[in-house]
Amino acid sequence: MKPVRTLVSAVVLGATLGLAVPASAEAPFGNQTDMEMATSLWALMEYKGLAGDHAVMTRPYKGIQPHGMILELIEMPVTLHGQSGPLIVKRNYGGDGIDIDDVINDPKRYLQAVTIMLKREAGYDAENGDWFYVKYDARGNVMKNPKGMSLAGRVAKGMQTGCIACHKTAEGGDFVFNHDRYK
Numbered sequence: 177m178k179p180v181r182t183l184v185s186a187v188v189l190g191a192t193l194g195l196a197v198p199a200s201a202e203a204p205f206g207n208q209t210d211m212e213m214a215t216s217l218w219a220l221m222e223y224k225g226l227a228g229d230h231a232v233m234t235r236p237y238k239g240i241q242p243h244g245m246i247l248e249l250i251e252m253p254v255t256l257h258g259q260s261g262p263l264i265v266k267r268n269y270g271g272d273g274i275d276i277d278d279v280i281n282d283p284k285r286y287l288q289a290v291t292i293m294l295k296r297e298a299g300y301d302a303e304n305g306d307w308f309y310v311k312y313d314a315r316g317n318v319m320k321n322p323k324g325m326s327l328a329g330r331v332a333k334g335m336q337t338g339c340i341a342c343h344k345t346a347e348g349g350d351f352v353f354n355h356d357r358y359k
């Protein structure tokens with residue numbers, strides 16, 4: 177019995193220390209590293225006035241699906257954990273029959289999601305332009321897909337729908353629809 181018990185405790189200990197789970201076996205998105213990155217990024221966005229109560233307001237425009245009826249788009253270079261790259265922030269507003277003036281006058285009431293793309297280091301996701309995606313709710317919580325997976329990281333790499341599958345079709349092959357600056 178003794179050797180078996182020793183083996184069991186070694187496996188339990190290994191799992192506790194994270195040894196039994198190599199990084200490559202982690203889901204391509206929604207894992208702990210992605211969630212930590214998403215949390216630091218939201219804090220940085222609040223600090224930079226890109227999100228939260230003191231966010232800079234731009235003139236919203238009428239959007240198309242899936243992002244929402246009224247949108248705002250802001251872009252700037254950021255440095256996070258020692259790595260710099262462009263950050264694209266899209267604020268998604270919705271509500272019955274809303275128009276641009278409703279959003280300008282009371283943005284907090286209609287903000288439904290903040291979707292972002294952050295260009296990561298080369299090799300992060302080489303075949304998909306090295307973009308890190310997050311879908312936050314209005315308060316900065318990472319939202320989930322219907323399967324309960326958190327929408328942060330390489331969302332949803334290898335799947336037929338989701339951020340990557342759709343953004344792959346953007347003109348210029350840079351995964352960005354609004355322009356081709358990162359071609």
Ligand code: HEC
Nearest residue numbers: 243264266291292293309310311338339342351352353354
């Ligand atoms: C079904 C297609 C589709 C899906 C899925 C999708 N997007 Fe988009 N996205 C678009 C389109 C089209 C635009 C450009 C039009 C606009 O401004 O809404 C866009 C624009 C953006 C932009 C502004 C940069 C750009 O590409 O112009 C960001 C940031 C963004 N999406 C993030 C996300 C995130 C994060 C997800 C996943 C949670 C996601 N998108 C899922 C179609 C999609």
